[in-house]
Amino acid sequence: MLKCIYGLVQAARQFFKKLKEILAKLGFKASKADPCLLIKRNEKGIIFVALYVDDCLCVGSKQLIDELKSKIQEYFTIKIDDDVRDYLSCEIHFTRDKKGAVLHQREIIENIREEFEKDVCGLTVYKTPGTPGTGMIRNSEGTSVSKIEEKMYRRGVGKLLYLVKHTRPDIANAVRELSKMLDCVTPSAIKELRRVIKYVLDTKELGLKVEPVRRGNDNNVYVEVFCDSDYAGDKETRVSVSGYILYLCNVPVAWRSKAQKSVTLSSSEAEFVSLSEAAKEVKFIVQVVESMEIKVKKPVTIRVDNIGAIYMAKDSNTSQRSKHIDVRYKYVTEFVDEGFCEIIFVKTEDNHSDGFTKNLGRELHEKHTKNFMKSKEEI
16 A cells, blocks of 8 residues: 555554654654654754654744744644643643643543443442452452443443543552453452442542652752552462552652562562562653753652662672562662662651552542642642
8 A cells, every 4th residue: 555544553653654754854853762752952942742643742942833833734734722721631720820730531531420320329439449458359250240241341441541541540559450350250340340430430520730849959850759569469369569650850650550470479579579660660761851851860769668678679699588589670779789769768658659559548548649639629
């Protein structure tokens, strides 16, 4: 084929290749860390272009943005929105002073309400997304509900996953537990799904808090990470659960709740594996920021609530208790030796990532959630 056809799998790739070629002619260079981030700097300032298929976000010098808008129209028919209030179905609610914002996904929450409101309207008001201290157990015999309920369950989990990805890290662990049951849906799984949905609908005004804060008098940005693990948290497979949340100038930009790939033999080992997963994300974020010609303050701070994991990260020697740990996790020790990151102890009750590894009670859940979530009604 000489031209791509809209709707085919390769259509988006062909468009990306064409758009990237045009932007290169206009003086843009792709970030080495992320090819979908393009940068241009000259005497007029700097401009960043983020590509998401055919949705482009431009940030930077107004003069350069105006130049780009006029030149890009020679190649493409485009729609320009000068006031960024919505991007990729995420609404941006700015504070009055424009120094902060709350990211919100009203459209997907409204979609969830329309489909599930009848199922959850009679439920009590929950203060936490998941039942505290519990986890889902897979049914070895497969699905034990009707086909209609099975499809409903998968639709609900899929929509919740989209919320977790962009604006609702507070439900990350509860949704991870639900996602384990997609091929073996049980009545208890459906009951837990309804609880999470009821919580989301009751807290529909909550969104991701964007309140950047500078530290020091220099122009460097700082990165801070909180990571945690729940040792043998999966009651069926006995694998541990890793969780982390990464802040860039006090703004949450990455988070994850994920079961580890293998069984660990101690809580320190589980924490060390979680630490290594967080360190991977730190490396990527720092590379992206530095490719934007922005300096990052080093060493990057990673906070862990386990002394044993900190010792393993700082000590390159092996012992009887740690010699079996896969070398694929040992790169975090190199990061420490190189001065790239610094591992610091934090109390469990002050660890923001605690809720990414287990379903917490009301008090701790609300305490941690306030660090990265905010109601749009408060701005």
